[in-house]
Amino acid sequence: MAKRSKRRLPQSDRSFFTRLSQRVAHWSGKPQTFFGAAIIIVIWALSGPFFGYNDTWQLVINTSTTIVTFLMVFIIQNSQNRDTAAMQIKLDELILKLEGAREELLDLEELDEEKIEHFRSEFEAMAAKARQTLQKVATEDKAPPSTKK
Template sequence: MKRNLFDRFADWAVCFTGSAGAFIGASLLVIIWAATGPIFKFSEVWQMVINTGTTIITFLMVFLIQKGQNKDSKAIQIKLNELIASHEQASNKMVDIEDLTEEELDELHKFYERIGKAPKRKSEPRKSNPDDGHTKVRYK
């Protein structure tokens, strides 16, 4: 699988920044910065160093975190779609549910809440399919 430079860097950065080493490194930088306060007489420049540094890092991390979450979300959606497609009584409407509007999601949520509160019958399997009879999509 060929991935571009940004994808490889983003994967590495997300993995690294979530590590204990990165946390310890960032903590040490803050401790060193705080310890140098008396040397620099707690000047405005001394304060600007930490403010500017943390602002830049935070700004860049927002994009890396979003990229990682987009990738994870897409992978989870594909896995869930596979599970839905493999279950005979599952509703095909659920496959692209992330594309629904907020109102449509609320409607489905209420539907499944009603199903959850309904008494269970032992003799027949309960159909949790809001679309009643759509054709089943099968992956090969």
């Protein structure tokens, strides 16, 4: 049998930034990365007495964390944008395939807040009605046999 490579080959349709952001997002979400960052903080804190807790010692951690945070905002946003867009496409496909589904909901994320709230109110009303029906059925099922219709 031929050996199968466990390494994923990069897709040619992904940009460099997409590949980079996916890798960074993947690694930044790992427990090892968290513990690595925690160890860096502990080492920094323990090094305080050697540097006399001076301004440069504080500046090192402040600058480092600010830079990492600044860059991670863009990585996380890119990842979230892609995930949200992919989920919307998948949901749109499901809506199109469901008989009786309302196709006017396909681009709901593109509507103004006021129009989205109109749809939300409509669905909340349907949910409340469904809960009332369910509660009514549950109440009738628990009623003594002599009071059931």
